[in-house]
Amino acid sequence: MSRLGTRAGRLGRIGLSVVVGAAVGLGVHAVGHTSGFFLFAITGALAGALVAVGLDAYRRSARLTEVKxxxxxxxxxxxxVNNDSRQVAWQLFVESVTRVSVQRLDDEDGVLxxxxxxxxxxxxxxxxxxxxSRPSTHVSVGMTVECLAVNFLNxxxxxxxxxxxPRLRAFEEASPGRPETEWPLAADCRAELRLLxxxxxxxxLAFARLAGVRDAEAMIDAPPGHRVRAVVQPRGSVGG
Structure with a gap:
């Protein structure tokens, strides 16, 4: 876009703002000089409009989406899921993806x-x-995000x-100062860690899908030091 077009667009927005501001000012002035029946009618209309806007915002936040x-x-x-459960799923995804729970620990690297x-x-x-977090009371059929998280824990x-x-702690207490590589069960522990x-x-990946995260696999599998940009779908677009 040319500088001239950008300037024209800016002037247009300023002009529209002036017109809207003037209209609002005239409306306030008219209400201030209105009494009796018309004042009640205008006040009721404004209250109704505010209620309608509030209900619409609530419906959008409580909108349910089915995800497999x-x-x-x-x-x-x-x-x-709704927006609340999507937010919980996003928090759980972020907390987990940044920990060793999904980052590979090679046999020669890291400390158990x-x-x-x-x-x-x-x-x-x-x-x-x-x-x-608030429990998902809106679900009558299917699993909730918090139920999935509890399964992950238990x-x-x-x-x-x-x-x-307990096994690693017993080794540490029985052999203080010994390197972890000398623990006889280290290889078995690392093998089960990889399975976990x-x-x-x-x-x-399930949390990411429920939260609406795209490119979740790239985020999880990215090698250390590799920068990956997270993309979250707009609210209400999870599913499919």
Whole structure:
């Protein structure tokens, strides 16, 4: 667009603003000099318009969308989501995708203690997110976002942490100062961690789909240091 066209567009917007402002000013002046029946009629009309705008905004925020998601551990599931549950799914996705829960830990890299600590943090944060969120009372058929999150905690994170945290702690307490590579169960723990990460990836993709995130796989699988831009669909467009 040329500079002349840009300037003309700017002047047009300014002119429209002046006209609208003048109309509003005249309306306020007219209301201020109105009394009796006409004043009540104008006040009632304005109140009705405000109520209509509020109801429309509420309907948009409460609009339900049916989404089908496949989690191999749970088969294909049908969800009914609104903007509140999309926001919860987005928070859970962001919290998980930035942790070791889905980032590969090679045999020669990383520290298992740090991985387990990160998973404990994910467990606590997910639980806290669910505690402060409103339950999905609008769903009569299908699974809710919070139900999927609870399954992730109880079927995936809790069993892994309950199995490996005490064992690693026992090694650390019995052999203070010894490198983790000398732990006899290190290879087994890493193998189960990789399996947990595979399962966590399926849950994260489900959260991403419910939240309306595009290119979620690229975000999850991006190598360290690679910048990936997240794209979230507009509200109400989740599904398909």
């Amino acid at each position: 998601v496949t989690v191999p551990q749970l088969s294909e599931l049908t969800f009914v 203690r740090e991985a387990l600590t990160s998973l404990y943090g994910l467990f606590a944060t997910t639980r806290e997110t669910l505690k402060v 079927l995936e994170l809790r069993p892994f942490l309950s199995r490996w945290h 990460q595979d399962h966590a990836r399926d849950y994260l």
